[in-house]
Amino acid sequence: MDGVVFSIQRFSIHDGPGIRTTVFFKGCTLHCFWCHNPEGIRPKPDIQFFPERCIACNECVKACTHGATTLVNGIRVYDRSKCIVCGKCVETCYSGARILTGKHMTVDDVMSEVMQDRAFYETSGGGITLSGGEPIMQPDFARAVLERSKAEGISTAIETAGNVPWEFEERVLPFTDLIMMDIKHMDSAKHRWATGVPNERVLSTARHFAMTDKPIIFRIPVIPTVNDTVEEVGAIGSYIRDLIELRNQNGGDGDHTISLELLPFHKLAGDKYRSLDMDYRAKDLKIPTKAHMAELAEAAKTHQIEVRSR
Ligand code: SF4
Numbered sequence: 059m060d061g062v063v064f065s066i067q068r069f070s071i072h073d074g075p076g077i078r079t080t081v082f083f084k085g086c087t088l089h090c091f092w093c094h095n096p097e098g099i100r101p102k103p104d105i106q107f108f109p110e111r112c113i114a115c116n117e118c119v120k121a122c123t124h125g126a127t128t129l130v131n132g133i134r135v136y137d138r139s140k141c142i143v144c145g146k147c148v149e150t151c152y153s154g155a156r157i158l159t160g161k162h163m164t165v166d167d168v169m170s171e172v173m174q175d176r177a178f179y180e181t182s183g184g185g186i187t188l189s190g191g192e193p194i195m196q197p198d199f200a201r202a203v204l205e206r207s208k209a210e211g212i213s214t215a216i217e218t219a220g221n222v223p224w225e226f227e228e229r230v231l232p233f234t235d236l237i238m239m240d241i242k243h244m245d246s247a248k249h250r251w252a253t254g255v256p257n258e259r260v261l262s263t264a265r266h267f268a269m270t271d272k273p274i275i276f277r278i279p280v281i282p283t284v285n286d287t288v289e290e291v292g293a294i295g296s297y298i299r300d301l302i303e304l305r306n307q308n309g310g311d312g313d314h315t316i317s318l319e320l321l322p323f324h325k326l327a328g329d330k331y332r333s334l335d336m337d338y339r340a341k342d343l344k345i346p347t348k349a350h351m352a353e354l355a356e357a358a359k360t361h362q363i364e365v366r367s368r
């Protein structure tokens with residue numbers, strides 16, 4: 059059993075409680091125009107190229123036998139359409155200008171990294187988090203990693219956008235201790251404009267999750283021009299309140315197991331977009347102020363839900 063992973067981040071403190079190891083799965087069903095991890099959007103491995111690190115040694119040109127990296131009038135030209143992502147040029151690029159992002163890993167490969175910080179999980183209340191991209195696009199691999207983690211006594215969490223068939227989410231749930239799920243907009247047309255897909259399946263997944271007994275942290279990435287208004291965050295807060303009531307009606311304790319977190323937009327991904335020849339449409343957006351984030355949190359709290367804001 060293997061899957062495509064583009065990063066494993068140890069000592070993560072923003073992907074769930076305690077100290078965690080976050081495993082980033084490659085491939086996503088959404089194309090949010092502000093995505094902080096654009097290298098996770100395409101499902102297959104990619105070459106990232108950072109021209110500012112290039113020392114013009116031309117080793118990549120010699121290594122490439124597919125005509126994807128060539129010299130044209132003395133200048134290196136990379137043609138992504140001809141690249142088969144064999145990685146040979148990366149092996150010769152000692153300056154780190156070329157990076158292979160995404161590789162096939164087995165469950166054993168992933169677990170050998172995850173197990174290194176086991177002592178920290180135990181003392182901090184942390185564990186493993188599957189993120190991405192959309193980890194549940196690879197449901198069998200995700201399930202296998204989570205199942206092995208649980209067998210090792212490691213706490214597990216998933217970060218999902220919820221835009222996958224429900225049976226995919228169902229496959230991982232028995233081995234998931236904590237669900238973290240994004241909700242980006244309540245209006246389906248606006249959701250499609252911002253993410254490339256409508257929101258019906260996302261909201262349906264949220265309702266399905268609410269009818270389980272798993273702790274859920276819903277998250278709103280607060281993005282200017284998309285959802286950074288009191289009205290929109292209030293509307294999502296109202297929806298979360300409905301989900302809490304749904305859980306309560308099903309015999310659960312929605313008030314203490316479902317919460318909301320607001321995550322401010324940031325602009326750290328610009329270099330990554332350039333390295334992948336992707337258009338960074340969020341480059342001119344302004345970062346929300348702390349005061350504005352606090353105002354949005356208050357709007358959500360009016361619906362009697364627990365709200366945290368970074
Ligand atoms: S191998 Fe790396 S450093 Fe050398 S020319 Fe190619 S991209 Fe630049």
Ligand code: SF4
Nearest residue numbers: 122141142144145147
């Ligand atoms: S990954 Fe392979 S095909 Fe693509 S540019 Fe490098 S050497 Fe050429």
